[in-house]
Amino acid sequence: MIKGLDHVVLFCKDTENSKEWYTNAGFQYSHGYEGMHWFHLGSGLVMLHPANETNPGITEVHAAVQNVKDLFRFVQQNGLTPIDHQNDNKPLTEPVTRPWGDIQFELADPDGHRWAFTQRGE
Numbered sequence: 001m002i003k004g005l006d007h008v009v010l011f012c013k014d015t016e017n018s019k020e021w022y023t024n025a026g027f028q029y030s031h032g033y034e035g036m037h038w039f040h041l042g043s044g045l046v047m048l049h050p051a052n053e054t055n056p057g058i059t060e061v062h063a064a065v066q067n068v069k070d071l072f073r074f075v076q077q078n079g080l081t082p083i084d085h086q087n088d089n090k091p092l093t094e095p096v097t098r099p100w101g102d103i104q105f106e107l108a109d110p111d112g113h114r115w116a117f118t119q120r121g122e
Contacts, residue, residue, distance in 0.1 A: 005044035008061065011051035012111050018048045021109050024078035026071055060085065060106065060114040068095045068103050068119035080107055085114065097121065 012018040019037045023029060027039040027046065037048045041063060065071050072082055072095050082092040082105040095105045101121025108114050 005042070007038065007045035007047045008041070009047045009049050010056075010109070010111070010113050011054050012048045012109075013051065013054055014110065015048045015050050018110050021080070022046070022048070024075065024080055025107055025109075025115070026074050054111040054113075056112040056114070058114075060116055062104075062116040062118050065117050065119055068105065068117055071117055072105055075107065082107060085116075095119075 010018075015035050015037055019029070019032075022037075022039050027041070030038040030040050030045055032038070035050045038045045039048075046061075072092075075082060082095070083089045084092050084096055085106050086096075089106075089108070092105050095103050097103050098121075102118050103121060104116050104118040106114055106116045
């Protein structure tokens with residue numbers, strides 16, 4: 001019955017600003033319509049939807065990446081600051097290896113939605 005993820009909706013105060021942030025974070029743009037923007041995430045999509053208020057809560061979406069170090073450098077070169085949520089959101093100088101073996105870093109988008117970019121440990 002359920003085939004998989006179609007898309008995740010993130011509510012944003014300024015979808016044009018968020019569109020730029022997601023591009024700088026390495027997401028591939030899919031399409032847009034009346035202030036809404038979709039980005040590819042594996043076989044699904046992330047949709048940025050206009051909203052007057054946002055409340056991201058403590059949800060964190062994990063995106064699988066092939067080379068976390070390359071993405072880390074890419075987001076830094078685009079002016080984003082990688083953080084570590086397990087260390088009071090302090091800025092990182094390199095991805096961290098978690099005790100369970102995953103190598104990752106996190107980013108918070110302009111509305112506070114948290115993303116972890118994860119490479120599975122060997």
